[in-house]
């Protein structure tokens with residue numbers, strides 16, 4: 684019988700692999716960490732709360748007592764924390780096989796990161812941009828390595844306005860900002876993939892989205908409020924996180940995956956289902972916007988991102 688679905692059963696032993704998962708303590712990052720650990724990888728849980736990370740680690744150890752889980756503190760809303768994380772990682776590890784840029788926040792009230800960036804674009808895009816830039820040398824040195832960025836169906840609501848990228852001139856909307864950050868994740872993925880291909884490095888850059896999954900992502904949506912009703916519904920009845928994480932896990936592990944691919948669920952409107960290659964919108968493939976976003980991200984983070 685012809686097999687159509689990819690499952691983790693296809694994944695070989697990952698004993699020699701070192702994987703960083705951002706936001707590994709809960710939701711999709713937690714489930715992905717569990718899968719990687721079940722295949723004997725060393726997983727570095729990059730979390731902003733050490734207490735939450737320790738609790739998550741203990742939970743995984745109950746199922747997989749030999750799991751190799753390391754916790755390193757990382758706050759993507761702080762360029763200083765990102766730098767410290769990279770320093771701590773480089774001290775302990777000599778290679779990095781997979782960087783899974785999974786962490787994210789959604790529909791938060793307007794606020795600023797430590798460096799003065801609007802929160803959603805600061806954490807979801809700029810934080811991961813800065814992290815990837817500083818880990819790239821190690822990733823390039825590692826044969827057959829990967830970078831996976833986690834986006835969302837919400838990228839389709841995203842628009843980039845370079846005159847007001849961080850809503851410094853007002854007009855903040857929780858959902859529009861989230862959409863912008865998730866569109867930025869894709870623009871960054873494809874631009875990094877192009878630059879890496881140009882140089883011929885043995886690194887694949889991919890993106891993924893979970894459809895909708897019942898995680899803690901909706902924690903900033905007020906329970907009684909009438910706004911974001913669809914979102915509340917979608918998150919509540921979305922697929923369980925152990926299924927929601929599969930597109931990002933497939934992007935990270937499928938031996939047949941190619942750089943520049945985007946994985947998502949195969950069901951109706953990509954809301955649920957098994958992970959397959961899906962298509963992001965036209966804007967996410969715009970070369971000029973991607974290049975400009977790269978430059979703006981470099982200026983804001985003060986990082987010269989050399990590929």
Ligand SMILES: NC(=O)c1ccc[n+]([C@@H]2O[C@H](COP(=O)([O-])OP(=O)(O)OC[C@H]3O[C@@H](n4cnc5c(N)ncnc54)[C@H](OP(=O)(O)O)[C@@H]3O)[C@@H](O)[C@H]2O)c1
Nearest residue numbers: 706710711731758759760785786787835895896898899900
């Ligand atoms: N769930 C869905 O339906 C859905 C749909 C589309 C896309 N996504 C994407 O999937 C990814 C994972 O989300 P999720 O659904 O698993 O949400 P979640 O359950 O809320 O988990 C988010 C993770 O990100 C971490 N995080 C938040 N801010 C951070 C920061 N400043 N520094 C470091 N880590 C930070 C959180 O840490 P704390 O626990 O300490 O806050 C948590 O570990 C996100 O990128 C999200 O945009 C999810």
